Every structure is written in C-alpha cells, then in structure tokens.
Amino acid sequence: MIKTISELHSFKGWLFNFLLLGLAVVLLPLLNIWLPEDSAWHVPNYMFPLIGKYLCYALVALAVDLIWGYTGILSLGHGVFFSIGGYAMGMYLMRSIGKEGVYKSDLPDFMVFLDWKELPWYWYGFDNFIFTLLVILVIPGLLAFIFGYFAFRSRIKGVYFAIITQAMTFALMLLFFRNNTGFGGNNGLTDFKRILGYSLQEPSTKMGIYIITALILFLSYVLSRYIVKSKLGRVLIAIRDAESRVMFSGYNTLHYKLAIWTLSAFLCGIAGALYVPQVGIINPSEMQPSNSIEMAIWVAVGGRGTLGGALVGAGLVNGAKSWFTVAAPDYWLYFLGGLFIVVTLFFPKGFVGIFSRSSSKNNKEVILND
C-alpha cells in the first residue's frame, strides 16, 4: 500500500508536493506569528480565511476534475453538494450560538423571526459535532448516489446529464430559498460565534481551520491521484473515451461511474463544510446554477484530467475574481465570459497544457472524445 502510494509521483514530484504543503501549513503561519506586523514578509491575519476559501474551491475543482476530466461526465450540480456540506456545518454553527442570538432564544434567530416555537426534526442532533461530521460525510454522497443511480442506470449522459443536474440544482435552490424549508430562506445561516468552543473571531481559530483545510486538500489530492493511477482510474478514462467499448468488454460502467460520482460529491461536501466557518455565511445563492458552471471553468482553465491543473485553475480564476470585483466590477463578467470562450476554443488543455511541453496522451484524448 505504502509502496503504491509512493509510486504515485516521482521523487521530484513528491518533493514539490511536500514543499507546497510545508509552505502552506508551516511557513505561512510562522510568518504570521514570528514576524512583527510592520515587516514586509508578515502575513496578515485576514489572509488565512481568504487562502482557506481558495483551498476549498481547489478541493471542489479536484472533485469536478475526477468526474469531468477523468470520467467525461460534466456535472452542473456540484454546487448542491458543496452547499449541503456547507449547510450541515452551518446548522452546527447555528446551534452552537446558544442563547447569544439577537433574540436571546435557544432557537436560531430566523426561526424566532418566523415565530416558530420548536426546532424542526431535521435540526435535531446538530448540537453534536460528531453527528454533524457524519452528516457532512454521508448526506452529499448519499444524495449523489441516489441521483446518480437513477441517472446512470437509464444511461443519461453527456449534455443530457449536465442539463438534468442543472435542473436538480435549480430545484434545490428554489427549495432552500423558501423560508418554510427551515434553512433561513434567502438570508441563509450566518452570525456564527464559535466552533467546538473556539471563537470564530479569534485569528488562531481561523488559522487552525485554514491548516485543517490545507491538510484535507493535500490528503484528497493524494487520494485522487491514487484513484486515477489505479485500475479504477484506468477504467474511468476508458469510459470517458469510449463507453460502449468498455461495456462490450464486460465492465458494468454503472458501478464505476456511480463510485466516482459519489466520491466527487463527498469531496465537494467536505469542501463546503470547510468553506462555511471561513467565510461566515451560507445561503442558497451558493446553489445558483451559474456557480456550478463556474466550477467547471476552474477545471477547464487549469487543464482537465490533470488534478494539479484543477487546483491551479481554481486558484487562478478565483484570484482573478477577487481582483476584478474590487478593481473593475463591471468587467468581471466580460473576463469570465471571455475565459469560457477562449479556453474552450483555443486552450482545450488549459493552463497546464500551455506550460507542459510534452502533452500527454490523456489530454489529447479529451479533445478527441466528446
């Protein structure tokens, strides 16, 4: 097992990975703690939730790359899995506010506002962090499993699958926008105070969540790398390139597709759960169909079917978004729209494809396939 994992990368590759991880989890926090605030190398406190947010996006991009880049299934519904993970974490954070809300009630503020007298049954258990973790790990994957089972069983694929997932996203967004659904309506869940007893306002808590996010991203990356290099990964690529041939060779593609689809949703759910305490809010606009489509462009920009590309793409696009929304908000949509067009027309291999001189076979097949 250990031997197979160590074979995932060359020695140089692992060195690079661990250097990056060390930079993220050790060096940046140290630069924050040790250096005085007026130093040019000091990393300010606000950077950690911001980078943490990007790392969550990177985790989403990783999940999308597994299902789209490697298996050829474009999902426009990953925003849903992301949001469900986020909502589960948000519900825990809401419950741990206790009676410190605006209305000094044991119930979350929005419920008092709606004049609800007791907690709806689906909020039970969210006082408990272990239970919340279980929900985060199980529910997005379960939803994906059920949805995927019915979709893949009737061999919905390609654009049909994309459209159906988009419809699911749209429906769930409408559902969560309703006040009566019990998730705070269009305001969502916010005003969080603490997690596991640690105040969310404290820089140390923020840094802690950031470090956990970075570690989880690293582990997910290794897991994804392991999967795509394994036999499972080979079958997935085969499904992407010629599904009927894989079927005729005796594989039941349903199982493979379902497995990777569920895993992808699982990773997305975790990303959402890590995202919420760092940005401090979760609301239904995270489920907008446009958000899910944006996730696809992160991967496309970075380079499909490369894992590393997905991480780079998420960072590049979101970095650009942060810059544009401050510097030139009117032109952000032009930039994003242009990115969609230019990348699909001229750079199908994405950012990674431009810089890697020896274009691998995998990438070529992406273009030939769909």
Added chain:
Amino acid sequence: MKETFSLFKPRKLGTLLIGRKTLTQFFGVFVFLVMSVLSFSIVEANDFELALQDLGNKSRTKIKKAIKELGNQGNPAALPALEALKGNRLRISDDGVLIILNESGDKGRNALSEKQVDLKALNLRKPRINNSVRRVLSSTIGKLQLQSSDPNIRLAAAEQLLKKSSGGLVELVEKALAKETSDEIREVFFLVLAKEGLKSDDKKKRLQSLKIIKKFGNNDFKNVLESLLRKNEKGEFLESYSEVRDNAKKAISSIERRQFFIDQIANLFYGMSLGSILLLAALGLAITFGLMGVINMAHGEMLMIGAYSTFVIQNLFRDYLPNLFDWYLIAAIPTAFIVSGVVGIIMERSVIRHLYGRPLETLLATWGISLVLIQTVRLIFGAQNVEVANPSYLSGGIQAFNGVVLPFNRIAIIIFVIFVVILVWTLLQKSSLGLQVRAVTQNRGMASCVGISTRKIDMYTFGLGSGVAGLGGVALSQVGNVGPELGQLYIVDSFMVVVLGGVGKIAGTVAGAMGLGVLNKFLEPVAGAVLGKILVLVLIIIVIQKRPQGLFALKGRMVDD
C-alpha cells in the same frame, strides 16, 4: 318573485365570450350619442335642468329636494353631477353655474353644457352638504344607476348592492328587475333579492332564496350560508327549520362544486398561458438543440435581446410616432426576430461552428457568451428592469366567469404562439430551406455530397432558432419584467421542455411545453408555487428514466457513441 324567476333564461354564450370590455366600448359610444341628442332637446330637459341647477342652491332643504326630484325623473344624465357632489368635486361659480372638476381637480367642465371652463377665471365655492344630504344622495345615485341605459353601470350598481346591504332598496331592485333585459344583470338582481330574502321571517321566502343562491351563488355567499348552520350559545340552531338548513347545506356544496369547476378552468387557461410562454422560449432551443445538437446556454439571452428590442422600439415610437404608439408591438415583432437572429448568426460564425461535435465545450463557451451578453445589456440599459407598456388593446381582459379574468395579453400570446409554431413548422417542412436543414440534420456528410452548403445551412438554422427566441422575448415583455437576467429565468425550463418533449420534433416541444405549463398550474394550488415547480422537475427526471430520449423521440436503433 316566482314569476320573474321563471322568466330567467340561462346566460348566453354570446355575453360570455364578448364580455364586458367590448360592451363598454360599444355602449360608451351609444351613451355619448344619446347624450348629445338629449342636450339639444331643450324643452324635454327643462325640468331636469332646473333640478340640476338647484344642486348649487344655498339651502340644504332645496338641495335635498333637487336630489330627490332628479331621482324621480330617472334621467341618468344627472349621474355625473351627483357623483361629483358626492365625491366633493362639484363647485358653484358666482353666477350659479355648476362646474364638475376632474379627479385630480385641475380641470373643470360645465355640468350642463359639458364644455371645459377656465378654472382660474372663476370664483368657485363648494356646495353646502351634510350627512343627511349625503344619505339621500347615495340612494339616489344607486337608483339612477339601476336605471342607467349603460348596462355596465347597471351591472356595477347591482354588484355594489350585492356587496353592501341592500336593505330598503328591495322594491327598487324588483322594479329594475322587471325592466331588465340583460341576463347577466338579472342574475345579479336575483342574488340581491335572495340575499335579502334570507333575512325574511317567511320560511317559504328563505327556501326560495336558497334555491336562487344554489343556482347562481358564488363564493361570497358561503359565509352567509354557513351562518345559517351555526348554533347559538344554548346549542340551538340559529335557523330553526331543518328543511332550510338542509337546503343551505346543499347550496354550499353546489357553490363549492361550481367554484371547483371554475378554478379548474382558470388553471387550465393559466397553464396554457404559461405553456405558451415556455413554448416560445423553448421552440428556438428545439431548433438549435434538437436539429443541430448544439447546446446553446445563451439561448435565454436571445429571449432577453428580443425583449430589449421591444423596449427600444417602444421608446422610438413614444418619441417619434406618439400617435401610432399602440402599433409599436407589431413593429417590434420583425425587429426582435432580426436582431436576435443576427446576434445568433454572429455567435454561430465566431464561436459555435468551431465546436461542432463537442457538445460539452459548446455548453461552456455559450455560457461564456451569455455572461458577456448579460453584462453588455447591463452596461447599456442599466441593471434595473425596464418598463415595457402593454398597448391599449392588450390591457384589460375578459371576465369569463365570476372571479376569473382572462387578460388580453395572455390570450394574445396564445394566439401568437400558434402563429409562430405554424410558421416554424411550415418553414421546416414545406420550404426548400427546411428540406436542406432536415437533410443536414439527418446526415451531414451525405447532404454535403449532394451539394448542400452545410455551413450556410448551419448559419441559417442557428439564426432561425435565435430569431424565434427573439419572438419569444417580444411575448415575454408583455407579461413579465424585462431585465438583464430575464433569460436566466427561462433557460432551465426551456431545456426541460426540450428534454421532455424529445429532440428533433416540433410536436414534442409543443406537447412538452403545454404539459409542463398546465401541470405547473395544477400543482401550484395544491403544493405551492415552489414545491410545485420542484415536483415538476422530479417528475421530469422520472419520465426521463422511462423514456431517456423524451416523450416524442424518433424511433431508431442508433447507438449514440
């Protein structure tokens, strides 16, 4: 009572279909003619003029007398002055001329000659009235309205009586009923009398009233009827006769049944209206997606461009051709088609043609185009919704049943969509362009071999699909808000229609759109708007389980890889 009741004939289909709106216009002209004739026959109008003049008298007793006199004369021409008096819009000049002010109070006209007067040149005083005068005034106005030659005024007066208590006016209503010829108004009169009759001490009269209510009553009567079934504190029924109570129960259930039926009709109409809007949105998509296999995520933006074209044309007409303003919509139809079509062709030429055969890439690239289009429109027209006014002939509606109004704009859209579907169908099935389009759809290589320029056909087809979406935009501008995000609202629904209806068949798209529209409207009252929509989406996913290629797919044995 009984005799008049038996005289009643069931309401004719004619009144049902023509409705109030046309009647208003027709009778408006009629009343105007009659009034102008009246104003010349001085001799006849003499008593009338004297009484009318007395409304400006300084003595309240004289005013009251004048009002009663006008009521006895029964000349509805007195109504404007009386209503102005009631609404505190009547003024008297120094030389005793009565002036009626308009609603906003900035213009006035002579009560007798109907001529406009210059308000600034006159020294005006308000008439002296108090509550006792107002009481006489109200009943006289009601009386005159019941005798008005305009059936709409009579109907409105009768409905007013039905809403308020009509106590003391029973005789008057009976008199009016005897003269009344319109079945619609007679029905309301019957109900007014029946409502009064329920309060009667005579058991027979109550039963008789219940029968009438059972026959014509609407939801408003449910409260009155239920109060008959209530008990007082001692546990005794307020209504002592069980026969009357049974009849009241029957009347309630009959009203509920009728209301249910009316609701279903209304649902069907609104469902078809929603369906026709969806169809307009999805028809263009059925062409580009169904025939060409191109996923155009910017399709919603073609709708938006159509709607904004309508907005621009509207503004041009308002600025340069204000007299022909109502015709702007007619001009907007070809404009929207051409503008959206040209944008579509530019898209096809510059981006989409490089991506044929790669549907997922097309999806992403067209999504990018849609973002660019949205932002462009936002920068040009602003992020706020813009206002597109209905032309006068599309505002208002037909009152088909009690409480069910069929707006003209929605009816117009249903007719418009039929026109567009026929147009598209003819174009695809009967024209040589359509023949070539179908040839390219079925076998691109072979079509190319027999000399069809597939590139040109792609361009035209895409232009046609986008242009039809532009037409949809014109229709949408008449029923909803026009804003930069208009298209985003419809894109998911349009895809659902196309996926449900099956690819490549216009009939499938029509059935898909109408089915979704009607289903949505029937689910809405049961499950609420949002849950209804979610249910529909779940249903679509289930249907696709059974029929992955859509309900109306072409039969074939193709392998899609």
